[in-house]
Amino acid sequence: MSQLFSAIEYYLVKQPSIENFTWIPNKTLASSPQFLVFTVMAYLCFTFFLSRLSLPPVPPVILKPITAVHSTVLLVLSFIMALGCLLSTISIAPHLRWIICFPPNTPPSGAVFFWAYIFYLSKILEFLDTLLIILSNSIQRLTFLHVYHHSAVVVMCYIWLQTSQSLFPVVLITNASVHVLMYAYYLSCALGVRPKWKKFVTDCQIVQFYSSFVVLSLMLFFHFSGSGCSGVWGWSFNVVFYASLLFLFVEFHKKNYGSTYSKKMMVEDMDFKSYDEEDGDNNLKTMKPLICSIPK
Numbered sequence: 001m002s003q004l005f006s007a008i009e010y011y012l013v014k015q016p017s018i019e020n021f022t023w024i025p026n027k028t029l030a031s032s033p034q035f036l037v038f039t040v041m042a043y044l045c046f047t048f049f050l051s052r053l054s055l056p057p058v059p060p061v062i063l064k065p066i067t068a069v070h071s072t073v074l075l076v077l078s079f080i081m082a083l084g085c086l087l088s089t090i091s092i093a094p095h096l097r098w099i100i101c102f103p104p105n106t107p108p109s110g111a112v113f114f115w116a117y118i119f120y121l122s123k124i125l126e127f128l129d130t131l132l133i134i135l136s137n138s139i140q141r142l143t144f145l146h147v148y149h150h151s152a153v154v155v156m157c158y159i160w161l162q163t164s165q166s167l168f169p170v171v172l173i174t175n176a177s178v179h180v181l182m183y184a185y186y187l188s189c190a191l192g193v194r195p196k197w198k199k200f201v202t203d204c205q206i207v208q209f210y211s212s213f214v215v216l217s218l219m220l221f222f223h224f225s226g227s228g229c230s231g232v233w234g235w236s237f238n239v240v241f242y243a244s245l246l247f248l249f250v251e252f253h254k255k256n257y258g259s260t261y262s263k264k265m266m267v268e269d270m271d272f273k274s275y276d277e278e279d280g281d282n283n284l285k286t287m288k289p290l291i292c293s294i295p296k
C-alpha cells in the first residue's frame with residue numbers, strides 16, 4: 001500500500017518536471033498576455049459566428065462517441081488534477097495558513113503551480129464543450145452562463161499564475177472534484193443514460209461557490225492581520241467572478257428544478273416515452289402541454 005502511495009506521490013508531485021516547474025511569462029507555453037487575449041477572443045468569435053451559421057447537425061451516431069471520449073478525458077484529467085494538487089499542497093505547505101495565504105513575492109514555481117498550469121490548459125480544452133453543443137444543434141444549451149464561464153475561467157487561471165495568487169489550491173481542488181462529477185454526468189448522457197442525480201451536480205456547484213466566499217474572506221483576514229498575501233489584486237477578480245457565477249447558477253437551479261421541474265419528474269415517472277423520443281429532455285416549453293395534461 002505504501003509502495004502504491006509512493007508511486008502516486010512520485011508521478012504527481014516529485015517528478016523533476018513537476019517539482020522544477022516555473023511559470024515564466026512570455027516563455028512558458030501559453031503564458032503571454034497576447035496568447036490569453038487571442039485565445040479568449042477567438043473562442044468568443046467562433047462561438048458567436050458558428051452558432052449563427054445554422055450548420056446541419058452532426059448525426060448523433062458520430063457526435064455521441066466523440067462527446068463521450070471528450071467527457072472521459074476531462075473526467076480523468078479533473079481527477080488527476082484534484083489529486084495532484086491535493087498531494088502537492090500537503091507535501092509543500094509549511095503550515096496551514098500557507099494554503100490560503102502565500103507569503104508576498106512567492107515565485108510561481110514548484111508542484112502546486114504546475115497543477116495550476118495544467119488546470120489553466122484544461123480550461124482551454126473545455127472550449128470543446130461549446131463546439132459539441134453547437135455541432136449537436138442544441139443552441140438552447142448555449143447559454144450566457146456557459147459562454148461567460150468558459151471564457152472568464154481562463155482569465156482567472158492566468159491571473160493565478162501571473163500573480164502567484166493565494167488560495168488557488170483550495171479553489172482548484174474543489175473545482176476539479178466537482179468537475180469529476182460534472183463530466184461523469186455528461187459522459188453518462190453521451191452514453192444514452194440520463195442520470196437522476198443532475199440536481200445533485202448543480203447543488204455541488206452552488207455549494208462550491210458559497211464555500212469559495214469562506215476562503216476568500218479568510219484570505220482577506222490573513223492579508224490584513226499579517227504581513228500580507230501574494231496576489232491580492234487577483235482576489236477582486238475571484239470575488240466578482242464567483243459572485244456572478246453564484247447568481248447565474250441559482251437562476252439555473254430555479255429554472256431547472258423549480259416547481260415545473262417537479263411536475264416534469266412526475267411526467268417522466270408516468271412514462272411519457274414519446275416525449276423523450278421526440279423532444280429531448282429539458283425543453284420546458286415543450287413540456288407545457290404535457291404538464292397541463294397531468295390528471296389532477
Ligand SMILES: CC(C)(COP(=O)(O)OP(=O)(O)OC[C@H]1O[C@@H](n2cnc3c(N)ncnc32)[C@H](O)[C@@H]1OP(=O)(O)O)[C@@H](O)C(=O)NCCC(=O)NCCSC(=O)CC(=O)O
Nearest residue numbers: 067071129132146149178182186187189190198201202205
Ligand atoms: C447538471 C449541469 C452540470 C449540466 O446542466 P445542462 O442543463 O447543461 O445539462 P443537460 O442535461 O442539458 O446536458 C446533457 C447533454 O449534454 C451533452 N454533453 C455531453 N458531454 C458534454 C460536454 N462535455 N459538454 C457539453 N455537453 C455535453 C450530452 O450529450 C447531452 O446531450 P443531449 O441532451 O442531446 O442528450 C449543470 O449543473 C450545469 O453546469 N449547468 C450549466 C450549463 C453549463 O454549461 N455547465 C458547464 C460549465 S459551468 C461550470 O463548469 C461551473 C463550474 O466550474 O463548476
